[in-house]
Amino acid sequence: MHLDLRNRRSVPSRLLAEPGPNLQQLRDMLNIASRVPDHGGLVPWRFLRLAPAAREALGQLLAQRAIERDPNIDEAGVRKERLRFSHAPEVVVVIGCYQQAHRIPVIEQQHTSACVCFSLLQAAQATGFSAQWLTGWAAYDETVQHFLGVQPNEVIVGFIHIGSAKEELAERPRPTLDSLLQEFSA
């Protein structure tokens, strides 16, 4: 499938199903996603591919943490947390690895790692799949970070869920170019 950049969109993770990309397709996407602008060539990101059993274990952990965070959470809420990583057939965690004391400002390293996430979304769509970039509370939860082996100088930039869209989706409102663009002349 051809990616028309004019039509790129996300598909919510709960609407992503099989087929997912095979290993070759996934590696191809990750190679595409790695061709990002990178000031200083620091390569401030890495990928973590979650195996199916790991996604299940992560879901269990999320359910447990959700109860610890909010003891009043209802059963439906716990179930939602448990299934968060079980909808899409593929989930890749993009981890940002930043050098604090470097001439390249951390914010620029963050920009690069964010580009990786977006580039991966584009690569997924260009390969005929759909995807969504999610963070949610789990990305910032220390127990989850520890479970995934995220180091002190690292952050979870995004969970990229990849699969095939189960249904056609309505377009969301997009800003018009005229609301964004000003001509500047000195």
Ligand SMILES: Cc1cc2nc3c(=O)[nH]c(=O)nc-3n(C[C@H](O)[C@H](O)[C@H](O)COP(=O)(O)O)c2cc1C
């Ligand atoms: C850094 C980042 C984190 C996001 N985290 C979430 C999230 O946790 N939950 C959510 O519903 N959408 C989240 N989104 C929004 C979706 O990725 C996406 O933008 C939205 O589904 C609209 O899709 P679009 O790409 O077609 O505009 C996040 C977006 C970004 C850039």
